[in-house]
Amino acid sequence: MMKFIKWLAIIIAVLALMGVLYLKLILGPQTDAEMNAVIQHDPYKISEDAQNFHNTLTVADLHTDTLLWARDPRKRHDYGHVDFPRLAEGNVKLQLFSVVTKSPRGLNFDQNDGTGPDDIALLAKAQFWPPRTWDSVYERAAFQAERLTKLEKQGHVLIARDRLSFEAAINSDKLVTILLTEGSHPLEGDIKNIKRLYDHGYRVMGLQHFFDNELGGSMHGITKAGLTEFGFEAVKHMEDMGIIIDIAHSSEQSVRDAMTVTTAPMILSHGGILSACPKTANRNLPDDVLVEIASRGGLIGIGYFSGVICDINPNGIADAIIYAVDLLGEDHVALGSDFDGTVTTTLDTSELAAITQALMDKGMERRVIAKVMGGNAVRFFGENLPE
Numbered sequence: 489m490m491k492f493i494k495w496l497a498i499i500i501a502v503l504a505l506m507g508v509l510y511l512k513l514i515l516g517p518q519t520d521a522e523m524n525a526v527i528q529h530d531p532y533k534i535s536e537d538a539q540n541f542h543n544t545l546t547v548a549d550l551h552t553d554t555l556l557w558a559r560d561p562r563k564r565h566d567y568g569h570v571d572f573p574r575l576a577e578g579n580v581k582l583q584l585f586s587v588v589t590k591s592p593r594g595l596n597f598d599q600n601d602g603t604g605p606d607d608i609a610l611l612a613k614a615q616f617w618p619p620r621t622w623d624s625v626y627e628r629a630a631f632q633a634e635r636l637t638k639l640e641k642q643g644h645v646l647i648a649r650d651r652l653s654f655e656a657a658i659n660s661d662k663l664v665t666i667l668l669t670e671g672s673h674p675l676e677g678d679i680k681n682i683k684r685l686y687d688h689g690y691r692v693m694g695l696q697h698f699f700d701n702e703l704g705g706s707m708h709g710i711t712k713a714g715l716t717e718f719g720f721e722a723v724k725h726m727e728d729m730g731i732i733i734d735i736a737h738s739s740e741q742s743v744r745d746a747m748t749v750t751t752a753p754m755i756l757s758h759g760g761i762l763s764a765c766p767k768t769a770n771r772n773l774p775d776d777v778l779v780e781i782a783s784r785g786g787l788i789g790i791g792y793f794s795g796v797i798c799d800i801n802p803n804g805i806a807d808a809i810i811y812a813v814d815l816l817g818e819d820h821v822a823l824g825s826d827f828d829g830t831v832t833t834t835l836d837t838s839e840l841a842a843i844t845q846a847l848m849d850k851g852m853e854r855r856v857i858a859k860v861m862g863g864n865a866v867r868f869f870g871e872n873l874p875e
């Protein structure tokens with residue numbers, strides 16, 4: 489009997505080890521590098537004038553999913569898109585860190601029922617996140633915020649929580665960050681969780697991600713419906729607390745519904761302009777919705793991936809930005825990379841001067857370049873974070 493138990497223990501240990509190795513293998517650095525790829529290219533040619541000008545800018549980006557990956561953001565990596573050394577090389581001052589909490593297998597822009605095996609559950613185990621995160625999307629949001637808070641305590645970043653701390657942070661020599669949930673399923677249907685996530689540092693909340701949730705319809709869900717009763721209640725509650733709403737991934741009707749209950753300016757953290765690239769109809773909202781968001785003082789972040797723009801090269805990104813400025817006005821356009829969000833790009837964050845160069849080459853005035861590269865975002869959060 490003892491012998492049997494001993495062998496059973498050995499078999500279980502070997503199976504567990506194989507399981508961990510399997511998870512490490514499929515979700516480790518190789519997966520990270522493949523999922524967050526940069527297309528190989530010669531170094532972009534940046535003139536001395538463009539580099540000097542870029543170095544004077546306050547650069548800001550509205551969306552990166554870096555906190556999801558095991559990669560240590562304190563160290564420079566030659567894969568993935570974002571870490572602190574590369575943010576410094578790109579002269580980035582303000583970076584929103586978005587947090588993905590559920591990712592059912594087989595995600596696509598057209599239609600997801602949200603029930604497939606959840607890759608974030610797998611990733612949480614493979615990366616040895618605490619067991620409380622294994623079955624709770626709320627806890628995954630809490631845990632990723634704790635990751636950034638730890639980095640703040642170590643002195644690497646400042647997390648902006650209100651207007652005053654934001655202003656002080658922008659005037660410091662530190663990287664300024666703001667926490668953003670990618671969809672509000674981390675509320676787990678409980679309105680009280682808005683305050684709990686607020687206490688974890690979240691100041692921007694998306695409503696949906698790739699699937700319909702308790703708040704209402706996603707652009708990529710089954711129903712394409714608007715907000716539920718809970719969704720309306722949540723939007724009002726967020727406005728009351730000074731939380732900024734991110735409309736990325738929400739169905740057109742959800743966004744229109746949200747605009748009926750809040751007058752607070754909203755952002756689109758990562759997206760593009762549909763009429764600039766009609767094939768992005770399953771990812772970008774109709775132009776008139778974005779025009780309305782802009783007219784309410786909102787901010788539209790232009791992404792660098794093929795789901796939202798037609799040409800992902802620096803020149804194409806610049807074209808998309810210029811198109812957005814023409815449509816929405818120079819005060820309402822920002823960078824919204826979606827770096828580390830399982831997208832393929834032509835540059836990582838250390839190479840952002842290539843966008844400045846392309847905007848200069850295309851004749852955009854320097855004063856407008858300064859706005860879209862970060863000035864607008866700094867102004868927006870200075871005015872719209874909680875007091």
Ligand SMILES: [Zn+2]
Nearest residue numbers: 670737758829
């Ligand atoms: Zn996204």
